[in-house]
Amino acid sequence: MRLKLKPVNDSLKRKAPPAGIVLEFPNINRVPFYYNRAKYQSILKLEKKKAWDKVLPLLAEYVGNFGIENFYKDTKLLWRLGQLYERLGQKDRAIAYYRLVLKHHRTDIRQVQQYYDSLEQKNKDLYVPLNYYYELVEYRKSVATFKPPRGIYTNMGDAINSKAEDYGPAVHSDEELFIYTSRRKGVKGKGTDEDLYFSRFEGGFWQEGQSFGKPINSVYNEGSACLSRDGKTLYFARCDSPDGLGNCDLYSATRLGDGSWGQIKNLGAAVNSNAWDSQPTLSPQEDTLYFASDRLGGFGMSDIYFTYKQKNGQWAPAQNLGPVINTRESEVSPYFHPLYQVLYFSSRGQLLNFGDFDIYKSYRVNDRWQEPRNIGPLVNGQGSEYYFTINANSTNLYYARSEPSDLKNLDLYSFPLPMEAHPLAVTKLTGVLTDSVTHKPLNGIISIIDLDNGIEVASKYLREDGSFDFDLIDNSRYMMMIQSPDFFSIEKEIDLKQDTVLKIMTTLIDYSIPLIFKNLEFDEGKAEIKDAMKPTLDRIVLFLVDHPQVRLSIEGHTDSSGDPNANIELSQWRAFSIQKYLEDKGQLAPGRIDAVGKGSSEPIKPELTIEDRAVNRRVEFKLIKPKDAATGGGDW
Incomplete structure (x- = not known):
């Protein structure tokens, strides 16, 4: 069965990526090899004097006259021109010439590779391995509202x-x-x-x-x-x-x-x-x-x-x-x-x-x-x-x-x-993710889901500086998801209209401090899950599904009013209700969640007012990180 996309408007047809650095070699189809002894000798003399500002225009002109054979016979000149541009602060041009060296060299160019890698570190695409990408899709399949379509080879x-x-x-x-x-x-x-x-x-x-x-x-x-x-x-x-x-x-x-x-x-x-x-x-x-x-x-x-x-x-x-x-x-x-x-x-x-x-x-x-x-x-x-x-x-x-x-x-x-x-994927979505407290970059996996066309986008790791970028289709809606062992998954819907830059901040999870959510309030004397509680519980489900090695402890607490034994029983049933909801919604394996009722035995503060009692009526979630999990991102 053939798929049909909605008609593409004229503005999309004309849309193209910015031209960027353009390298012109007009002699490519005119002469096989370019050599001018006088000009080459002038360049060598100026290089000995380290007159870099005078060498640059002469060397750029000389290289611009290259024929096809020059690219493998004079690759060193491309390398030297790239170094000059880097020395004089023209990073983008340096990268362009280093690329040519790497594409056309026929000798050892490890030094060029190191220079190129160092300059391109902030732009490098870090794709998630394909088998792991599909594992992520499977983890979320039963609970995620938005999940990427799985590409299928069809004979x-x-x-x-x-x-x-x-x-x-x-x-x-x-x-x-x-x-x-x-x-x-x-x-x-x-x-x-x-x-x-x-x-x-x-x-x-x-x-x-x-x-x-x-x-x-x-x-x-x-x-x-x-x-x-x-x-x-x-x-x-x-x-x-x-x-x-x-x-x-x-x-x-x-x-x-x-x-x-x-x-x-x-x-x-x-x-x-x-x-x-x-x-x-x-x-x-x-x-x-x-x-x-x-x-x-x-x-x-x-x-x-x-x-x-x-x-x-x-x-x-x-x-x-x-x-x-x-x-x-x-x-x-x-x-x-x-x-x-x-x-x-x-x-x-x-x-x-x-x-x-x-x-x-x-x-x-x-x-x-x-x-x-x-x-x-x-x-x-x-x-x-x-x-x-x-x-x-x-x-x-x-x-x-x-x-x-x-x-x-x-x-x-x-x-x-x-x-x-996709030919129309030329609109940039870029951003950076940092910790809201320390402002340091965070790591994790970022996924983009096309909500309009169902087009799959390969997931990437965040770079070391917390940055990411994707080429997407303009005038389309996307769901962005960022996952990591260190924070709750971030979901953000984006209505992309033009090149967009996002600055995202989140808070790292402290596994030593219990999580308490204010909107997890049961009706008095009851243990049934209310609709208002489900969005918060669904976030916890997603976290557990995305991080299958993490365990969870649920503790139910009441205030001191009423019979202490009845309070313990009520808090236990409330903890069980939450445990069952999480396990059923996430199809989680038995044994990952512990649930216990504490009654009124562990108040946060003395109950001098009605507000104090409300504070003590709570559910605490304790995330238990595996002992062998690495810090700063675990297996990510």
């Missing part, structure tokens, strides 16, 4: 998948047509070749996959296709063909008037190389084609390239997408979102990796590509994620993966698109 079923490998998905903009690559028996009659298949979405289901047939599928290998918005032009890769320039080339096919496909054309030497060229994707305007290639002259094993339509209708010579997107490793599987200026791709050379190949997104702002962002651990696991696509409504991610029982066989799956991957 697309036998209609799409076969016993052979199925991968390379592309969903058409209206999500009525699904195109993919399969190694099932095709034109050759055996399962070793690659062919293109398609499926239509009808009656709420994907229909049986069908081969594109001849002439698109041939005795050669075809795969990795994308379709124009009007459905009349198909771009795809064909390998080992006699008319190819390399082992795989990009081709186009035209849908003819009778519905068949024809006019298959190799995109030519301006686009293809004598190497591997594959995995095409169109820009929203369909005037630019992005693809992956392992041709010589790139930054790494394979890079993302692009070509654009010229006025004469021909494709321009292909160009490298540059050193921000491409690294010394491999970049593959580009996918351009059909509505927004967002490029998704897989890489094993970016700076935050959860596995081998991870999926990243990069925004195009003012004709420049921003630093790629990992789309998070809810999608990227310990293996490789590539061959993927996202539907136009940004509700589902489709990609190929294998089951642990059969790692060699790829099947196509759908997965609810998490917040980190």
